[in-house]
Each structure stands twice: as C-alpha cells, then as structure tokens.
Amino acid sequence: MSERPRVWVSQPLFADVLARLGEHFEVEATREVTRHEPAAVNAILRRMDGALVTLNDPIGAEQIAGAQRLRAIANVGVGYNNLDIAALSAAGILASNTPDVLTETTADFGFALMMAAARRMSEAERWLRDGHWQRWSFDSLLGADVHGATLAILGMGRIGQAIARRATGFGMRTLYHNRSRLPAAVEAECKAQYVGFDELLARADHLVLVLPYSPQSHHLIDAAALAKLQPHATLTNIARGGIVDEDALCDALEHDRLGAAGLDVYEGEPRLNPRLLQQRRVVLTPHIASGSLATRRAMVALAVDNLIAALGFGPRAGDPPSPINGGTRDRGPGTRI
Numbered sequence: 481m482s483e484r485p486r487v488w489v490s491q492p493l494f495a496d497v498l499a500r501l502g503e504h505f506e507v508e509a510t511r512e513v514t515r516h517e518p519a520a521v522n523a524i525l526r527r528m529d530g531a532l533v534t535l536n537d538p539i540g541a542e543q544i545a546g547a548q549r550l551r552a553i554a555n556v557g558v559g560y561n562n563l564d565i566a567a568l569s570a571a572g573i574l575a576s577n578t579p580d581v582l583t584e585t586t587a588d589f590g591f592a593l594m595m596a597a598a599r600r601m602s603e604a605e606r607w608l609r610d611g612h613w614q615r616w617s618f619d620s621l622l623g624a625d626v627h628g629a630t631l632a633i634l635g636m637g638r639i640g641q642a643i644a645r646r647a648t649g650f651g652m653r654t655l656y657h658n659r660s661r662l663p664a665a666v667e668a669e670c671k672a673q674y675v676g677f678d679e680l681l682a683r684a685d686h687l688v689l690v691l692p693y694s695p696q697s698h699h700l701i702d703a704a705a706l707a708k709l710q711p712h713a714t715l716t717n718i719a720r721g722g723i724v725d726e727d728a729l730c731d732a733l734e735h736d737r738l739g740a741a742g743l744d745v746y747e748g749e750p751r752l753n754p755r756l757l758q759q760r761r762v763v764l765t766p767h768i769a770s771g772s773l774a775t776r777r778a779m780v781a782l783a784v785d786n787l788i789a790a791l792g793f794g795p796r797a798g799d800p801p802s803p804i805n806g807g808t809r810d811r812g813p814g815t816r817i
C-alpha cells in the first residue's frame with residue numbers, strides 16, 4: 481500500500497473540523513498556540529506534502545527551502561500577507577485562502593468598531609468601571625454621530641462592500657477608494673461613490689480601512705495622510721496593522737487632529753505600541769473581526785477543503801475552491817479582501 485500524504489497543521493484549530501484531513505492524510509497537528517521559528521517550520525515542511533497555516537505563520541523562501549514534497553499551503557484567513565506568493569509559486573506550491581465565508585462577520589465587526597470609536601464606548605466603560613460616574617451630566621463623553629455621516633471606505637473588496645451595505649441602513653453617505661473602480665451596478669447596490677484617495681480622506685467623517693497589506697500599502701496612513709483628515713474624523717482599521725503608522729496616529733490623537741480610532745490590528749501584533757495603550761480615544765481589540773464561532777469554523781472548513789483538493793483528493797480533486805496562485809482563479813498579489 482502506498483504511503484499516505486503527510487500534512488501539518490500549524491496551530492490548534494477546531495479538531496472536529498480538521499478531522500476530515502485524517503480521511504486522506506497522515507496529520508501532524510500542533511497542540512498549543514505556537515510562535516514557530518523559521519528553522520523549525522522548515523524542518524517540518526521538508527517532511528510534508530501540505531500544510532494548513534494561519535496568519536501567525538510566515539511562509540516564505542526560508543520556510544520552504546528544500547521542501548521537495550510540499551505541494552500545497554492552505555491559509556486560514558482571507559489576508560495572506562504571511563505568505564510569500566512569489567516564492568511559493570516559483571516552487572510550484574499551490575496557495576489558498578478563505579475569502580467569502582468571513583465577509584459578513586468581519587463587516588459586522590468593522591461597523592461595530594467604527595461605532596464604538598465614534599461614541600467613545602471603551603472610554604465610557606473604563607470611566608464607569610473606574611468609579612467616576614457620580615451624577616449624570618448632560619455634556620459628558622459626547623461623541624460623533626454615525627447616522628447621516630460620511631463613511632469613507634479604503635479598499636472596496638467584499639468586506640468593504642458589505643460595510644457599505646450596512647451603512648445604507650444608517651442613512652450614511654458612502655465614499656470609497658480602491659485600486660480599481662467597481663462596476664456601476666455594484667456601486668448602485670452599495671450606494672457608494674468612487675473618489676480619489678485625497679478626496680476620500682478630506683471628506684471622511686468615519687474612515688474604515690479594509691484594504692490588503694502589501695509593500696504598496698505599508699504606512700499608507702502616515703502623518704501626511706492623517707493630516708488630510710478632518711479633526712473630528714474617526715479611523716477604523718480591520719485590515720492589517722502595518723497600513724497605519726501608529727506613532728503618527730498617536731501624534732494626531734494627542735494633538736486633537738483626529739477624533740477617535742478603532743483598531744483591531746497592529747503592526748507587530750500581538751506586541752502593541754505602548755503609546756496606543758495610553759490613548760483615551762481609541763478602542764482596541766485583539767484581531768477578532770472575523771471571530772464569531774460559526775465563521776471561524778467555516779474558515780477552517782474551507783481551508784481543509786482547499787488542502788484536500790489541492791493535494792488531489794475529495795470531490796474537487798485538483799480544483800481547490802479558493803486558490804491564490806496556480807489555480808483556475810489566479811488572483812495575484814494584493815487581492816481585494
């Protein structure tokens with residue numbers, strides 16, 4: 481009997497969802513959340529035919545060097561800046577991600593984070609828990625309205641569009657900027673108007689970042705970009721931390737050049753820029769935008785489907801549902817999220 485392919489699961493995920501891998505493969509699963517050293521990953525991948533990894537696991541030339549058997553990497557996540565797609569493609573390794581299944585959950589969270597920042601919810605709760613509420617006062621903790629305001633979405637992929645659809649229920653005016661303009665029918669459905677980058681910033685009451693992280697978007701929101709925002713504007717980031725220059729953001733907050741911020745992602749997470757923790761007018765959450773139970777399970781299930789199909793098994797053998805490279809839907813780097 482020929483040997484079964486071997487696959488590695490880099491982090492503990494839902495064991496019952498992963499169980500399907502065992503129908504086809506020898507599975508080596510990591511039991512605890514681990515920050516794997518590149519050399520350790522390389523030693524493992526040299527023995528593997530496939531791997532299921534998360535955004536905590538950078539996979540590039542160093543990790544796949546000499547991994548002769550490796551044919552597929554399934555990323556659990558829609559953003560895949562942890563994968564070096566050029567290196568994987570050059571080695572003939574099929575990479576996949578998990579779009580669509582997290583769109584609505586992530587949009588819910590982005591909208592909630594924007595509202596929480598605008599209405600100072602974290603600050604208000606800290607104030608209350610710290611025992612400051614002695615009597616009700618008419619002008620304490622006044623925030624900014626969301627209904628009727630101008631929503632500015634940077635990155636109008638699936639999640640950006642889902643946020644725009646939510647904004648219609650709040651009577652917002654939605655502007656967006658994206659690498660390419662959306663078809664008129666999609667703009668009409670989202671009630672969103674395409675504008676240039678500078679105009680987006682200048683007109684935003686609430687700016688929400690939903691674009692992919694790439695060398696082009698690194699620190700796109702820097703001091704110069706922040707200076708284009710209105711001083712009452714809020715900034716919400718549910719994309720990747722590296723898109724925002726966090727020191728420039730702290731400067732803007734400290735000098736009242738920005739109303740508030742809602743952040744779910746950080747450059748260098750889980751390590752936080754200590755200055756962010758000092759800011760009153762920020763809502764900070766630990767990268768949980770896609771974190772509903774149902775959605776996280778669906779993401780793992782899709783990654784499992786991708787891995788099984790990419791390694792030539794199951795009903796879609798050879799045709800994984802959401803390939804990034806080398807598949808029927810080669811979407812190249814910087815795909816909209």
Ligand SMILES: O=C(O)C(=O)CO
Binds near residue numbers: 559560582769
């Ligand atoms: O899917 C992603 O890209 C995430 O950030 C985690 O949900």
